[in-house]
Structures are given as structure tokens and as C-alpha cells.
Amino acid sequence: MEHLVRSCYKQGGYVFAKKAEEIAREYNISRIARLASNENPSPPSSPAITAAEKVLRQANRYPDERVDVLTRALVAYHGDHSFVTGVGMDGVIETLIRTLVEPGETVAIATPTFSFYHLAAAAQGAKVASVPREKDFSVNAENLTRAGKKAKVTILCSPNNPTGNATPVEVVREVLEGIGGVLFLDNAYVEFSDVDYLPLLKKSDNLILGRTFSKVHSLAGLRIGYAFVPEWLQSYYQRAGTPFTVNSVSAAAAAHALLDREHAMRYIAQVKRWRKRYSDEVKYPVLPSDANFVMVDVSPNTGDQMVEKLARQGVIVRSCRSFAGLPDHYIRVSIGEDWENELFIQAINGL
Numbered sequence: 001m002e003h004l005v006r007s008c009y010k011q012g013g014y015v016f017a018k019k020a021e022e023i024a025r026e027y028n029i030s031r032i033a034r035l036a037s038n039e040n041p042s043p044p045s046s047p048a049i050t051a052a053e054k055v056l057r058q059a060n061r062y063p064d065e066r067v068d069v070l071t072r073a074l075v076a077y078h079g080d081h082s083f084v085t086g087v088g089m090d091g092v093i094e095t096l097i098r099t100l101v102e103p104g105e106t107v108a109i110a111t112p113t114f115s116f117y118h119l120a121a122a123a124q125g126a127k128v129a130s131v132p133r134e135k136d137f138s139v140n141a142e143n144l145t146r147a148g149k150k151a152k153v154t155i156l157c158s159p160n161n162p163t164g165n166a167t168p169v170e171v172v173r174e175v176l177e178g179i180g181g182v183l184f185l186d187n188a189y190v191e192f193s194d195v196d197y198l199p200l201l202k203k204s205d206n207l208i209l210g211r212t213f214s215k216v217h218s219l220a221g222l223r224i225g226y227a228f229v230p231e232w233l234q235s236y237y238q239r240a241g242t243p244f245t246v247n248s249v250s251a252a253a254a255a256h257a258l259l260d261r262e263h264a265m266r267y268i269a270q271v272k273r274w275r276k277r278y279s280d281e282v283k284y285p286v287l288p289s290d291a292n293f294v295m296v297d298v299s300p301n302t303g304d305q306m307v308e309k310l311a312r313q314g315v316i317v318r319s320c321r322s323f324a325g326l327p328d329h330y331i332r333v334s335i336g337e338d339w340e341n342e343l344f345i346q347a348i349n350g351l
């Protein structure tokens with residue numbers, strides 16, 4: 001009966017990192033450094049846990065469909081903007097495409113980048129126009145704008161996963177002003193950079209900034225993300241989403257995590273310290289990064305070979321092979337706890 005399945009799902013899906021438990025078992029290693037998924041290695045902040053536990057006791061009831069507790073926290077933190085929320089930023093991306101893109105219309109994507117954009121667009125019948133970045137992975141504004149003129153949604157990730165570089169505000173402004181539809185700017189890692197795209201929101205009605213609680217806020221397991229959207233889009237997004245998309249536990253945890261600035265600041269300081277140590281101490285070329293990970297050029301190894309070698313030493317990193325448009329000799333390494341980062345440096349330099 002498999003012929004019934006849509007063709008977009010027969011071409012493979014999202015590629016997940018290997019599980020720590022599997023590697024521990026396979027190589028008989030007790031302590032695994034988990035540096036493949038760009039998570040904050042610290043548990044969620046205590047206020048977030050307390051709030052989530054309290055709400056869990058009322059989980060017999062449907063959640064607040066307007067997600068007021070989180071929206072209020074977002075306004076308190078960021079000021080008066082229009083927000084939408086979803087099941088991870090991935091959920092936000094999926095719902096936004098459903099809100100805006102008719103089958104056959106185009107989604108333009110600056111590549112190489114996060115693979116979910118392509119999967120989400122193709123799954124909803126969009127045509128995908130990939131717009132390659134330059135050799136140094138900077139964005140060619142002219143090329144992206146040209147593709148974006150014919151696209152309903154243009155997607156740009158900054159700082160970019162997996163290359164780590166951020167796109168300057170002026171370049172984003174140029175793209176915003178030249179394209180035909182909306183620009184979805186994925187800011188999953190913006191907290192680790194010095195760029196600030198918020199001033200662009202004031203002057204444009206076609207900019208969406210995607211954010212997540214999965215990285216700096218330590219809530220990857222609760223699947224919650226949000227976006228700054230132009231006011232005209234907010235109510236349509238809500239119609240396009242499933243009823244009660246965001247669960248009450250995640251919403252409460254996120255609202256409190258957002259306001260625990262110290263929790264975020266601690267990890268941001270850790271990231272800045274270790275980006276420098278990675279680039280100073282790793283014997284392979286480490287690309288400059290504005291995120292909580294770095295991309296490492298491991299040639300003459302392939303990324304897959306290096307992932308395998310490091311796994312034997314108890315270090316899980318991400319091969320960049322699944323990022324379309326990227327040569328096969330890169331790995332992506334997160335910044336975790338001190339011992340994890342130290343183990344990574346020691347392991348890769350010993351190979």
C-alpha cells in the first residue's frame with residue numbers, strides 16, 4: 001500500500017544525530033559528549049521548571065488557545081510587537097508556509113542551510129528555489145533578491161546553520177526591500193551574536209523573525225518557538241494552525257525561561273569563551289561563528305568519516321553531508337560543557 005504515500009516523503013526526511021545511548025553501548029563508553037544538536041547543556045532554569053510543574057497538574061484542561069502567558073512574557077521582554085507561537089520554530093515555519101504558500105508557488109532559500117525549510121516547503125506543494133551563498137558563505141543580496149521577487153516566501157538563516165556566519169543588517173534590509181513576498185529570517189542563534197535585526201521590524205511589513213526556546217533557553221524537549229510577525233499576518237497564522245497548537249506546560253516554561261536572563265547569559269558567556277578556544281586549539285580550520293557551534297573543515301577526511309572517528313572517542317558531532325550544497329568535508333560542533341568541549345579538542349587533535 002506504500003504507493004499511497006506522497007512522493008515528497010519518499011525522498012527521505014530530516015536527518016537526526018546518532019543517539020548518545022547507542023554510541024555508549026556500541027563503543028562501551030560511559031560518558032558521551034553530546035555536541036551534535038546545539039542544545040544548551042544546562043537543564044532548564046528553575047522558575048521554568050516550577051511553572052511547568054504547576055501547570056502540569058491542570059493538564060486535564062485544554063490550554064489557552066491564545067497562549068497569553070507566553071505572549072505577555074514576549075511583550076515584556078521584547079516590547080510591543082506582534083508574535084505567533086508554535087511547536088518549535090519548526091512548527092512555526094510549517095504553519096507560516098501553510099498560511100502563505102499555494103501549491104506551485106515558490107519558496108526561495110539561501111543555501112547551504114538548515115534542511116527543514118526545504119522539507120516543509122516541498123511537503124506543502126511549493127516549488128523551492130535554492131540560492132547558493134558565496135564561497136565564504138556570505139549572502140549574495142542581488143541573487144537572493146532576484147529569486148525573492150518571484151517567491152511568496154524567502155528564507156534566510158542568520159546566524160546560519162551550519163556555517164555559523166551572520167548576515168549584516170544592511171544586506172537583510174536590501175533583500176527585504178527588493179523581494180516580492182515576505183522574508184523569514186531564522187534567528188535561532190541570534191542570542192549568541194551581536195547583530196540586532198529588531199530595528200528592521202519598524203519599517204517593514206514583510207519581515208518575520210523566527211526564534212526558538214530550544215537553544216539558549218534550554219527547552220529543546222518542550223518544543224516551543226515563536227516569531228515576530230507583521231500585524232496583518234497574525235490572525236491568519238492562527239487560522240492556519242491546528243487548534244490549541246502550543247501545550248500549556250511548554251508555554252508556562254517558556255514564559256519563565258525567557259525572563260531568566262541570567263540563565264541565558266551564563267551560556268552565552270560559555271559560548272563566547274569556547275568559540276575562541278575551538279578556533280585557537282583545534283588543529284583543523286575552524287570557521288568564524290556567531291552561533292553556539294562552529295563548522296570545522298576536516299579534509300582530507302569526509303564529515304561522515306570524522307563523525308565516526310569521534311564517536312569512537314565518545315564525542316558526538318554532526319556531519320554536514322546532509323546540508324545540500326556543501327562540500328562533504330565539514331563537521332558541525334556545538335559548544336557544550338567544559339568537559340565535553342575539552343574532550344572534543346583532545347579527541348580531534350589526537351586523530
Ligand SMILES: *Cc1c(COP(=O)(O)O)cnc(C)c1O
Pocket residue numbers: 038087088089090091114157161186188211212213214215220223224225
Ligand atoms: C534548532 C533550529 C531551529 C528550531 O528548532 P526548534 O527546536 O524547532 O525550535 C530552527 N532553525 C534553525 C536554523 C535551527 O538550528
